[in-house]
Amino acid sequence: MSGFRHGEGRLGDATLNFTFDGKPMLARAGDTVASALLANGVEVVGRSFKYHRPRGVTSSGPEETGALVTIGAGGKADPNARATMEPITKGLEVFSQNCFPSPKFDLMSVNGLAGAILPGSLFSAGFYYKTFMWPAALWYKFYEPSIRAAAGMGVPPKVADPDIYDRVQSFCDVAVVGGGSAGLSAALSAAQSGLRVVLFDEHNDLGGQLLNEANSEANADLEQWRADAVAALKAASNVKVLTRTVCWGRFDGNMLAAHESVDGKVRQNYHKVQAKKIIIAAGAIERPLVFGNNDKPNVMLASGARRMLNHYGTATGKTLAVFTNNDSAYQTAFDYADAGIKVSAVVDSRQYPSQALVDGCKSRGITLFTQCVVTEAKGWQAVRSIEIADLAANGQSVSNRRRVSCDVLAHSGGWTPQVQMAAHGGKPPLYDKKIAAFVVGDQAPDTYSVGAAEGENGLLAGVAQALHAAKAACGELGKEAGPIIQPPQDRDGATNIVPLWSVPAKGKQLVDIQHDVTAADVVQSHQEGFISVEHLKRYTTLGMANDQGRTSNVNALAIMAQCRGISIAEAGTTRFRAPLAPVSMGGFGGREIGKHFKPVRRTPMQEWHEKAGAVFVQAGMYLRPQYYPKAGETIDDAYERETEHVRKKVGICDVTSLGKIEIVGPDAAEFLDRVYINMFSTLKVGKARYGVMLREDGIVYDDGTTSRFAEDRFFMTTTTAKAGPVMAYLERCLEIDWPDLKVRVSSVSERWGAMAVAGPDARATLTAAFPSVDFSNEAFPFMGVVHAEHNGAKMVILRISFSGEMAYEVYAESDHATDIWQTIIDAGQVHDIVPYGLETLGALRIEKGHVTGAELDGRVTLGDVHMDGMASKKKWFVGKNLKDREGLVHPDRPQLVGLKSVDPRTPISTGSILVTDANASAGADKQGWVSSMTYSPELGNFIALGFLRGGKDRIGERIYAAYPVKGRTVEVEVVSNHFVDPTNERVKG
């Protein structure tokens, strides 16, 4: 152990219990998991992604690459959480990741050694691509499972997450991303304009890098400024302050996306904020230096080590050493020394650090090594010493290696402005030599980058930029931003960096610590030709996962630029894409999960079906009865019984889900003539007609029955699946194509409950149910339409059939539909009327050879389903121009046929492929497919509908329906698709 509690920081007094891998530990209110683990002396927090190297806390912010843990257990488990960003709550359970049996002793760490022994390295750059090139058989048996077991991070929970996630949609005038000194200033100033302001910050405490400062007497006025600013913003009614909220993406129309973590019944809120102006004050994060074993536990970013001490009251070690190429890290050494902690060395790769820094070291008794580098961090599991060496003037070699003891090494490779958010909306970032980092190039519209995010690390200089941006943003919205009290102290932002991209050293030099990508991998990527930054990223997996290139990108680009002999500016960055930080899927789902994922539509007769014991099935969005089992019946028993009963007597089926559209106006008939292939202007009032629509390309679009209620009024039904699209299509035709037609369409799907009454006793049943209606064949022939009333409920009755039996469709006003249904059921008792479900509906229509969505799948032509004769030659209609293209009328096209299994009790699987050879292999000539199947009680045979090449002329042929997935091949006979009532005697009788 090396870390320990030291001082107060800004923590609260309350003590909280938590556990790490089941071991009880103590934390204080305000601790993060990372600070609490360090305070408890934990050094090894987990193991790395590929090499299983021990990893510890590397920072105190979102740039954490080492301490990735699983927070919570069971369904609440949140894997790969950054320990630095997770507040400790009472009783929190924290688990290490990717190690067995424990983080300190891990069996898989041999992977790291294997990399050194095996030629080409097991897990080096591009290993996935190369592995795929080994014998394919070995991949499944050996490599894939063993790599999966070895590489990886946290394990996703196997049970459902019990927490609630919400979505919040809001609007604001000025959004400020980041609550450091610049962000606070911009928000305070903008708030005084009276405009609506939203401030996002991913930390629990606002203040940004002000929180790195010692909470000391010397800084009391600065700390007070911070506290006042936060209090003023929280008190302002026009400001929304969102802490623990990571703003992770900027989208079209200035929409910001953010995930807010909250404690309570709701775990996270997903905010979508529509902003008029965006001020990005996202700050900068410190880059690591690249040297040997720079991923060893207790190697930390200097700013992270500083915040641990100053904010979390946690010293990261008993003896600190600092390694830097710029000025900022000295403050970490000074603060540790001033807090009474031994600082054994400051190792600066520059030759001449400023006199103030030299004096600062001297006065504190810190040994300063200039023109010197750390070549390697030493220690079995965590740092116990460092090897340092003099750096040659050309930076290419080192000499005079020696040891310095320490148990924590704080390092700084410079600062990287957080440009991701700005880059989402505009041009790529540009390289700024002065700070050796990429800064925002051209600003996206309505966007201002300020402070460290813009490369300005000075405190007052950053605040000045923020105030300037607030003034401009408010001004463009016609308001005036107000003045603010300036911070009482300044901090110089100049880092005087001299870039040091990598150190000539032994041991693994990690560039992307989180993804185990080394400097050697970048060099190998270059050697193997993957030299563009985008290729480098994919080939090495650099900058992927949590890190998103925050700590790794610039170093890797610089090493690649060196290899290529070009400048970093020329090498450029990879494209920044949202999300810039890891976000949970729960937030996106919100409450629309499980049953709420999509709406369920129920028909008016739902309760009746439930009482009758129906088994339901989801059909489109509708919940429909699938079958009504009697005691002991299987699904097959039930639908065979229902089907047989309809053919012998009478049954009733809920068909409410059909789309229903009223078409009204003087040009309604002309309109239908254009959208249907057949004539509707000749349809007489009180009659119905079956109609087919084509798409513009000549393929069948939808079918249904349309009735004429009056000269200028039609009632169209569509298939269940196409109810919505057909409605939108008709609206489009009228508004865009033919605005001159005087027609209105309106969806009346919800107005009517619909039921089909089918079977030889249908007429007798309905006559008994509705004595006022004359159901005789003369008064109410096939395709007739009758309006009626029953107990004050309006009804429309159509004599149409989808079953091959005499049948009627009764449309009753939804509120009364169950009464009408019950009336028919009561009247049908003498004929033993049965309700039937979707299975029987399907069986009946397949027996009759009617097509539905399974056949009209967007590929078939009129000729394919034997309807080409229906197309009118006397008029134009949609699809007419292209329906007769050569390929669409070819005689060898697959055409609708009936199929009968030669052995009557052998089922034919839907989706089977039709072949002529019983032993057909994968390469066989595929002549068609099976689209629907059922057992036909009428024929005592399994039957199917399908499409067979040139099928029209192949009736009587014996072929095979092959279903290779299940190794099933069934001999079938090709027959007409009209198995039952081919001459329509029953339906017209």
Add this chain to the structure above:
Amino acid sequence: MIRINCPYCGEREHSEFTYGEDATRTTPDNDAPMEEWNKFVYERDNPAGEHIEYWHHAFGCRAWLKVQRNTFTHDISWVGLPHENPEAES
């Protein structure tokens, strides 16, 4: 999130709308040759920049609208009824 200013409803989020089709095409005459129809149905320009297209306010007033959208930036510079044109506005 793209926002569309529906002439009937005001500015709404694009999730209320569904994209319809290219609005720069002219439907051929009913008796135009098959080749012309074939071109109309299958051939589309794919411009990087300003484009005029139809959108349906499916979860709003259900009007079909003509929208001028920049395919590169997604900026929507004009919204009108199907038989209006952006030029007429300026």
